[in-house]
Amino acid sequence: MKFLRIILFPFVPIYFLITWLRNWMYDLGFISSKSYDFPIICVGNLSTGGTGKTPMIEYLVRLLREDRQLATLSRGYKRKTKGFVLADQHTNADKIGDEPFQFYKKFSDISVAVDEDRQNGIAKLMGLKTHPDVILLDDAYQHRKVKAKCNIMLTAYNNLYFKDWVLPTGNLREPRLGAKRADIIVVTKCNNDLSEAEKFEMASKMNLKKHQQLFFSYIDYAPHVKSESDTLDLEHLPEFLLVTGIANANPLVEFLTRKGLKFSHLEFRDHYDFKPSDIEKIVENKLIVTTEKDFVRLSGQKELHGKLYYLPIEVKIDNATQFDGLVKRIIN
Incomplete structure (x- = not known):
């Protein structure tokens, strides 16, 4: 390369x-x-x-x-839809993209929308009954x-x-x-x-x-990992598989290594669309840790329920x- x-x-x-x-x-x-x-x-x-x-x-x-009253407006990179989409209870990462879907799941009191045409997206948001x-x-x-x-x-x-x-x-x-x-x-x-x-x-x-x-800013990693219904203390995690599909996983890998945790790393490119063969490889592990962005895409895989956790971060x-x-x- x-x-x-x-x-x-x-x-x-x-x-x-x-x-x-x-x-x-x-x-x-x-x-x-x-x-x-x-x-x-x-x-x-x-x-x-x-x-x-x-x-x-x-x-x-x-x-x-x-x-x-806030709204986020993104392009919706790698989504499988076109035009303006406002997130609702039927939304998933395929409809609006992984990062906007992450916003929607985390902040229920804001509007989350995607549109390639930002002017059109802004006009649609301002036309809402409760506009930002x-x-x-x-x-x-x-x-x-x-x-x-x-x-x-x-x-x-x-x-x-x-x-x-x-x-x-x-x-x-x-x-x-x-x-x-x-x-x-x-x-x-x-x-x-x-x-x-x-x-x-x-x-x-x-x-x-x-x-x-x-x-200047830095990433603050949480002291625990989370699933849809459970929280595990980071300090006492057993050996796990780290799955990442982000632009640069090095800071995360370095953080987990400094913690003295034992893990193997399965790395994919940014915004990776996980295939059935990838899920088969991932599900072989008893504990899987990933990023929050990857979690919103992987959590829909039934085979991973009870095994999949993400590490929360804040800036x-x-x-x-x-x-x-x-x-x-x-x-x-």
Whole structure:
């Protein structure tokens, strides 16, 4: 894969030019963005996946849900439907995608919707009898047809955007210059003991604009694993199979290893559609631990009932009080 990316390097300038030209046309108004008279928060990134968008959306839901009527709007990656779909009691991951379905199962007091066309999705949400007064756009940083009130751009600590190249050699969906659109930049998946000197070094390399604020976050793993009806203490887990279908499982593997737990790891690509042959292999194990995103897809497999657990996570933000206050001020 690395070799293929290297030999595709001659295409980097072409991709760079196309994406830069598109952004330039939006910046100058040759292509219009639609503004709204209510707050829209966009959470996204410059790179392809693995920066922690889902935990950040969940953080914002917890932050704002008590004072605001919220909705999340996603594309619904790899769903088996088209157009606008509003999650309800008949919804599953196939209809809206695994991450939106995770939002729906976790937060019963918000609206969860998917639509490839974000403008249409917003219009449909605002047409609901009980419509939201804040919409959280998931993975929409490049969807410039909508002008958000607040753009939160994520970049993972182990793959910082200013060290990366655009596709196809690198992982950037657009040039690094796109970072200037962000109101808030969050370096995600940091070590929880990140030094002030390292924070300063990263900030200096980002060349932040006057309107931008930089924050650092890390993943907080729960001390237990959960199933639909049971909870097990992480410290006393017997040997298990870890199943992951996420962009980067390394932080999770490292965490479980540091805990001294005994496990084997069955790794799949991000948003993997598990096949019957995969389930046959997984079900041979007495205890299976997975991520919450994978759990919402695997929990429908009857063979795994009583065996399948997930490890809950939350994002923690350094200077959380400052971050929370900033978000609330921007959308008020």
